Amino acid sequence: MQISGAKLFVKALAAEGVDTVFGYPGGYAIDLFDELYKQDNAKIKLILPRHEQGLIHAADGYARSSGRTGVCLVTSGPGATNLVTGIATANYDSVPLVCFTGQVSTGLIGNDAFQEVDIIGITRNICKWGVTVHRREDLGRIIKEAFYIANTGKPGPVIIDIPKDIQTSLGPSEYPSEVNIRGYKPIENVHIGQLKKAYRMLKSAKRPLILAGGGVTRREAFEMFTKFAEQTKTPVVTTLMGRGSIPTTHSLFVGNCGMHGTYAANMAVSQCDILFSIGTRFNDRITGDLNEFAPEAKIVHIDIDTASISRNVKVDVPVVSDAFTALSKLTEWAEGDAEKLEHIEGREEWIDKIQSWNQENPLEMKVENGVSPQAVIEAINQSYDHYQVVTDVGQNQMWTYQFLQMDENRRLITSGGLGTMGYGLPGAIGAKLANPEENIISVNGDGGIQMNIQELATAVIEGLPITVCIFNNGYLGMVRQMQHLFYGKRYSATCLTKRRSCPEDCKGPGEQCPAYTPDFVKLAESYECRGIRVTKNEEILPALKAAREETKVPTIIEFMIPYGELVLPMVKGGNPMSEMILKAKK
Amino acid sequence: MKKRWIALYVENQVGVLSKISGLFSAKSYNLVSLTVGTTEDVTVSRMTICVSSDDITFEQIKKQLNRMVEVIKVIDLTEVPIHMKELMYIKVWAEKQEKKNQLFQIAQVFGVNVCDYSNDHVILECTLTEHRNDDLVALLKKNFKKIEVVRGGTVAVESVSTFCR
Numbered sequence: 001m002q003i004s005g006a007k008l009f010v011k012a013l014a015a016e017g018v019d020t021v022f023g024y025p026g027g028y029a030i031d032l033f034d035e036l037y038k039q040d041n042a043k044i045k046l047i048l049p050r051h052e053q054g055l056i057h058a059a060d061g062y063a064r065s066s067g068r069t070g071v072c073l074v075t076s077g078p079g080a081t082n083l084v085t086g087i088a089t090a091n092y093d094s095v096p097l098v099c100f101t102g103q104v105s106t107g108l109i110g111n112d113a114f115q116e117v118d119i120i121g122i123t124r125n126i127c128k129w130g131v132t133v134h135r136r137e138d139l140g141r142i143i144k145e146a147f148y149i150a151n152t153g154k155p156g157p158v159i160i161d162i163p164k165d166i167q168t169s170l171g172p173s174e175y176p177s178e179v180n181i182r183g184y185k186p187i188e189n190v191h192i193g194q195l196k197k198a199y200r201m202l203k204s205a206k207r208p209l210i211l212a213g214g215g216v217t218r219r220e221a222f223e224m225f226t227k228f229a230e231q232t233k234t235p236v237v238t239t240l241m242g243r244g245s246i247p248t249t250h251s252l253f254v255g256n257c258g259m260h261g262t263y264a265a266n267m268a269v270s271q272c273d274i275l276f277s278i279g280t281r282f283n284d285r286i287t288g289d290l291n292e293f294a295p296e297a298k299i300v301h302i303d304i305d306t307a308s309i310s311r312n313v314k315v316d317v318p319v320v321s322d323a324f325t326a327l328s329k330l331t332e333w334a335e336g337d338a339e340k341l342e343h344i345e346g347r348e349e350w351i352d353k354i355q356s357w358n359q360e361n362p363l364e365m366k367v368e369n370g371v372s373p374q375a376v377i378e379a380i381n382q383s384y385d386h387y388q389v390v391t392d393v394g395q396n397q398m399w400t401y402q403f404l405q406m407d408e409n410r411r412l413i414t415s416g417g418l419g420t421m422g423y424g425l426p427g428a429i430g431a432k433l434a435n436p437e438e439n440i441i442s443v444n445g446d447g448g449i450q451m452n453i454q455e456l457a458t459a460v461i462e463g464l465p466i467t468v469c470i471f472n473n474g475y476l477g478m479v480r481q482m483q484h485l486f487y488g489k490r491y492s493a494t495c496l497t498k499r500r501s502c503p504e505d506c507k508g509p510g511e512q513c514p515a516y517t518p519d520f521v522k523l524a525e526s527y528e529c530r531g532i533r534v535t536k537n538e539e540i541l542p543a544l545k546a547a548r549e550e551t552k553v554p555t556i557i558e559f560m561i562p563y564g565e566l567v568l569p570m571v572k573g574g575n576p577m578s579e580m581i582l583k584a585k586k
Numbered sequence: 587m588k589k590r591w592i593a594l595y596v597e598n599q600v601g602v603l604s605k606i607s608g609l610f611s612a613k614s615y616n617l618v619s620l621t622v623g624t625t626e627d628v629t630v631s632r633m634t635i636c637v638s639s640d641d642i643t644f645e646q647i648k649k650q651l652n653r654m655v656e657v658i659k660v661i662d663l664t665e666v667p668i669h670m671k672e673l674m675y676i677k678v679w680a681e682k683q684e685k686k687n688q689l690f691q692i693a694q695v696f697g698v699n700v701c702d703y704s705n706d707h708v709i710l711e712c713t714l715t716e717h718r719n720d721d722l723v724a725l726l727k728k729n730f731k732k733i734e735v736v737r738g739g740t741v742a743v744e745s746v747s748t749f750c751r
Contacts, residue, residue, distance in 0.1 A: 124601075
């Protein structure tokens with residue numbers, strides 16, 4: 001029997017177990033939407049966000065929250081180009097997405113037809129794979145391959161561009177059950193010899209340190225990872241994406257390393273003799289000046305992506321493997337060595353030294369007037385025993401990174417690699433759709449929240465009681481912070497309160513400033529959300545309690561943060577990690 | 587920085603060439619030449635790529651190529667015995683007989699064909715190594731007032747009997 005491409009599309013989604021599609025219709029995707037409308041007993045739920053960028057971030061949040069592949073469906077031209085930022089975001093953080101874009105009919109491609117863009121060409125360098133379907137008979141195979149590629153190996157976004165005539169024309173009804181792509185064979189095992197070598201080095205080290213990246217959290221290897229650190233008595237530092245690999249309250253957890261890492265973590269990296277890294281690509285935000293990075297250490301690098309190994313830092317023992325596979329072997333060996341490891345010597349001294357660094361310069365914030373960001377995050381820690389916190393990008397993200405307690409049940413979802421403002425709200429919507437029972441808290445700045453604020457409507461119509469925290473300091477705070485520290489306090493284009501009527505020689509915020517726009521509490525109300533403004537520390541817990549008790553609509557809590565607060569410690573971009581700015585001159 | 591060669595088997599599909607060349611521009615790799623053609627299997631194309639890079643970058647290039655879905659196989663030709671030639675046409679402006687005679691002598695020494703001839707032009711057809719082609723171009727530039735060079739990029743195949751390059 002022959003069926004239309006659109007019908008096969010729906011059949012394929014069902015076969016892949018897709019329960020949610022994030023879609024925004026248009027002229028060249030209308031046939032696909034029509035088939036979703038016609039499906040029997042509507043197994044696939046269609047979510048209609050208010051903008052395609054919000055749409056793809058929601059699919060991304062859904063995927064990160066659940067581990068399943070997020071599915072986007074948009075029309076050609078602007079529908080497709082609005083996905084671009086979200087595709088790059090997912091690509092950087094290895095999030096499995098399959099994005100379907102409508103396209104003009106094959107006969108019109110290349111004619112500058114209405115709403116025609118070459119989305120495959122545009123996204124070539126920011127996705128794992130992308131293809132335009134030129135023949136109806138290839139459609140089933142291509143969709144099958146897309147889902148396989150997106151969620152195997154190092155996961156990532158895949159784009160399938162389907163011309164209008166492919167959607168409507170008849171062709172085979174079969175959806176393949178297997179894939180065979182000769183150029184794509186994801187690595188599923190690990191080179192035992194290399195891993196053994198790495199393990200032996202760790203055992204014999206005097207000042208070992210484990211660095212955990214997003215590979216550990218993505219593969220949900222929490223339990224094994226923690227066990228391995230305990231078995232080998234090795235202290236742990238994490239990247240932004242790796243935080244929570246070991247519970248943040250664990251005695252072996254030193255802190256985050258990198259640009260906004262703790263003093264102890266960065267000192268530990270600078271002085272360790274073995275840096276045993278798992279699932280990180282040694283991004284510049286982690287390494288700073290490469291010549292000064294872990295100068296005394298031999299480096300072990302376990303990563304699924306061969307291209308990440310020995311790219312940024314010179315690696316002594318490279319191991320190509322995903323975190324889960326490597327850790328199953330490592331914990332198994334350590335189990336066998338339990339007795340020897342029990343009597344391992346010299347580690348206490350090293351751990352004591354790290355602890356003394358932590359006491360010397362602990363992570364803390366002192367805020368004199370107004371609401372302290374640290375107090376907000378700590379109130380979240382106290383208020384819930386399980387959650388997924390979805391952040392935006394900037395100071396709000398870094399404060400969350402620094403102070404949020406994390407473990408297997410308390411997770412962070414954040415745009416780490418690309419640093420995409422506007423992720424926080426739609427990402428949280430996706431997470432809540434994937435995990436309706438979970439406490440989903442979105443942490444944003446007043447800048448980033450406005451980039452996708454229209455998605456409040458999506459949260460309301462879907463009845464998602466998420467908690468949306470807005471840290472309002474009236475500034476694009478992270479850029480302001482850099483201007484404050486490194487650009488002679490020239491606050492170019494970072495004040496969000498500034499109006500045309502403001503004096504040119506503004507001396508900083510005060511009584512004379514115009515009102516902030518929008519009024520987030522009124523905005524919440526106009527969206528039928530709950531709006532709460534918090535101006536004092538003692539109002540934080542009651543506000544979170546009210547949000548937690550809300551069961552139908554989002555609660556927006558606007559925290560009035562003092563404008564001058566900085567994220568510290570900070571290492572200036574390109575400087576060695578040992579050169580931390582610990583205290584700020586006001 | 588030195589020159590290195592890669593043979594690349596890729597899916598013979600729309601957009602693959604663009605994806606490969608796009609990698610070089612996106613990552614600022616220095617591409618010297620790229621040739622592409624289908625193989626005995628029409629679904630597979632083979633590219634011969636010449637890059638100029640340091641050791642670390644070259645390793646990275648191979649890894650980046652390898653992780654592409656459309657890339658079937660990456661072969662590093664830098665250190666293996668190969669046969670390698672580049673096709674090149676040179677149109678030389680030569681009106682006087684004495685200049686033409688000089689050109690024929692050069693062609694004979696370099697072992698290239700004279701494939702076309704008119705009153706004021708001669709076309710040479712050269713299938714030499716890239717270096718030898720470079721030498722010929724340099725020589726003709728010095729000796730003739732005007733030349734036009736059309737180079738095709740290098741193609742290479744692993745040798746079956748010799749062990750030297």
